[in-house]
Amino acid sequence: MEDIIPVNINNDMERRVADAFLIFDIHANKTIDVREVGTVLRFLGCVPTEQEINEVIEATEMEGDNSGSVHLNKFLPHVCQLLAERKMEPSAPEKLFEAFKVLDPERKGVISKDYMVKMMTEEGEPFTEEELEEMMTVAVDPQTGMIPYEYYLNQLLIYL
Incomplete structure (x- = not known):
């Protein structure tokens, strides 16, 4: 079951992403609805296009059950990598x-x-x-x- 998979937090960036994600985890099972992905990214200070949001959803959406959910275990490394690469930052x-x-x-x-x-x-x-x-x-x-x-x-x- 997805909600019992431990999520390892290794640094401040991962903690920040996880904390933002968990704000929108209404079922307390380390998942969010795919419709919240853009909201979480914006909460993190990102300025994503709709295409970028869809790319994050595609890369992180849970497989198999077509639930329309994203699990923190897939979201965390993907978004941390985007942040480290300074993707989706606001314009100067x-x-x-x-x-x-x-x-x-x-x-x-x-x-x-x-x-x-x-x-x-x-x-x-x-x-x-x-x-x-x-x-x-x-x-x-x-x-x-x-x-x-x-x-x-x-x-x-x-x-x-």
Whole structure:
């Protein structure tokens, strides 16, 4: 039975990954639903694409019973390796600032909320409604309805 397999924790990184995983282990059997994989990765500070999440699921999903579960024994070494290789890390603030400047060719220092929503839903990997709502709550100046992106990026740095 999967839940009696011991999980060996050998270092701080493994402890951090295991602790994050176990927060989402609602049955206390060292498994999580595959739908929680992205949440665990984000909790660890990763910024995975949907493709990267699917790759982690494919590499770690329990075999045989099609349960849609991931066991900590498979998740732990795989994710620790990704973290050690510095995969799925957030972009540097300077890179984000340059990206915002591309969206602001007139260099006004602000981007309209509507334009940003359009970019975040139609270009690249689209944001979900929940992700957009979270971003806009912090990014949009309530008085102007615009996104002063340098201020927004500074707010993000506070949370890092």
